[in-house]
Amino acid sequence: MNTEHSKPPVLLIHGMWATSAVMQEVKAAFEEKGYAVEALTLPFHQPKSTYDKAGKARLARASLQDYVDFIVARIRALEVAPILVGHSMGALLAQLVAARVACHRLVLLSSAAPGGINGWSWSMIRTLGRNLLLFPLWRRVTQLRAANIRYGVANSQSAATQQQILELATYESGMATFQIGVGGLFRGGFSRVDTDAVRCPVLVIGGSDDRITPFKIQQRIAAMYGDRAQLIKIPGACHWTVAGSYFPKIRTVMFRWLDA
Template identity: 40%
Template sequence: MSTPVVLIHGMWCTGGDWKRVRDLLEPRGYRCHAPTLPAHEPTADQPLRVGDRSLREYRDFLEQYIREQDFRTPPILVGHSMGALLAQQLAARIPVFAAVLLTPAAPWGINAAGLANLAPFARVLGRWGFWNRPYKFSREAAAAYVYNGLSPERQKACYERMVHESGRVAYEIGLWWADWGKTTSVDADAVRCPVYVVSCGADRLTPAFAVRRVAGLYPQATHRHYPDRGHWVIDDEETEEMIHGICGWLRPLEQRAARGQQAPR
């Protein structure tokens, strides 16, 4: 029986952005599910539908989606960027076999702000009412901050797939200290599953210093750092090696579970 994996995408993305990862995981026996978050389907009216969506809506959608699959065994959650923040929130709420956090956005209480990763948001955050408006990076900003490390051709192809994101979610994540509802908070003590965290030295959106603090929330976490990679780890030159390492980490956990033993915490 193949192990269920739920792939949770990040900002400006859809479930289709997981194609490379799916192509690497499925031959290894993992049954991948890559839902597209609410209002992220690439339709003509997508910007109009996404502007005021909340991270809480995304989390609730994913929780319902996972419950509706009625998996025979708890799934592995693999999240990228914002999706890795959602994976943390879900792992604190529902049974999860393991959580893989790829360049995760930081939960409430961790300051991830720096000049490098605030710069691309300046144009967005400077507009009145941005918290209810859709937004999307310019081609130049996306190349510099999201797809840095990819070839110009790959950057162009990725940008053509990029959808708009919710201004409200940008507020909830980027200005967490002003969000009295603590929408991005995670009950780290309730995350009891094994955790694998990936940080990257050239990541200009979720900088390595903040990702190290995310890993520090979980005493059971395994942390892998790539000094030269950027943010777009789900389809770059080292994606295959990364997935190989993740699978190597997962196999002993799965073997122990198959023998009826509890996965290590």
Template identity: 30%
Template sequence: MGAGMGYPVVLVHGMWCTSASWKRVVDILSPRGYDCYVPSLPAHDDSTDQPLQVRRQSLRDYLDAIERGVAERDFAHPPIVIGHSMGGLLAQQLATRIKPLAMVLLTPATPRGINALTPTVFAAFLPWLLGGAFWRNPHKLGFAHAQRYAFNGVPVDRHRALYESLVHESGRAAFELGLWPLDFSRASLVHSAKVECPVYIVSCGKDRLTPAGVVRKLMKRYRHATLRHYAERGHWVIDDDETEEMMHAICGWLRPYEQRHLRSVS
């Protein structure tokens, strides 16, 4: 999806996902006048050797690739950056480099310095952690784990199709994200003081991968952040029964910033 005439939006997907995971959100944003740039992270497009290709990718590799993609598109206006899950962390890092108009974080992973390894999150990743040399191996949630930890809140009859759309994730990136005290490269670090744009954050009461209590700690890093909490939703907010309402609310929040910017350059 290249640059068009609408206001530019950069959508950054999370673990195990591809650009296709954003289809529902793109279908909501595009008719509202947004030009969506939806990259897949490096080695995330499905292929026979995808697990081997992805296993040693770093968060730094992901961030550099997104930044290059944004630069190549040379948007006419500062883009809006929207990130989900791990993409929420990458969105924060990207926002320190490109100065977006606004940033939206949907059930975001948190940066270095915030302990996100709650008992529930630990249980979700336990099979991977027990796999031996886990930081070097690709991983993908088993179907039952995906149902319990990622898709809770999505109608059960859609779980299998969602699961089949997932790919393997980098063991290295997961290590950098979840076990950051052991990561001397500091790959999950965010210089939050450099994020100057407005921030909108979504947390969910039944989120078992990025729990609401952890997300609230993230909010404290951004002085003018707006938090929208959904008590009954799980992690997969990019395609559940309330995605449309959520995105409509986000569009309403974004419009004044877009209009102010467009007036300033007209």
């Protein structure tokens, strides 16, 4: 728990195909620094083995709006504005949330592309794999397989880390997958971030070897915020920036920025 009352609380937001379990290394890092931390699990997300048909149906139609409403409600229950730390889709959600409620700071790890930034690339398509063949996508659930993880999510991680990611992976909403994928092709849509409404400082961290949200996306996100943002490239790092081989460097960068 936080014994230094000057420090704002921290909310962690996981990415696609995940639960709060993937954020435990990030949570421990903040707790060691004296922060009070809550790792959120987004609505309808649960361990893959526990889903029944009805649970998968509920998740399939969950939207980015549902996720944002959930996080906003959690922030409004707090006494002070929090630091939001999001990974991948969670980093996109953090931006959408910060446009609606006051936040102390944003830490964006390998952020998914907001609306208006084209996130499509051959490496992203290959990472999503057969999920792109599902129809109608917005009524189905998507999932990661071992090949997707090895190629596009954790391509510069050890085999042990890749296996751990596979074991923690769950289903994701086809609706949310569709909104993120299509959102990059249009300036409108729910994945578009009103950057003028985001008033807090923003740290954008990306890996040089990220294949699903390449560093050029992180550059464009940072550019949206101008002087409010700091952009950091982690050489050799892939999309998996919440644990694994490159997290010690990422941890150092995060706390150096937070302490500045």
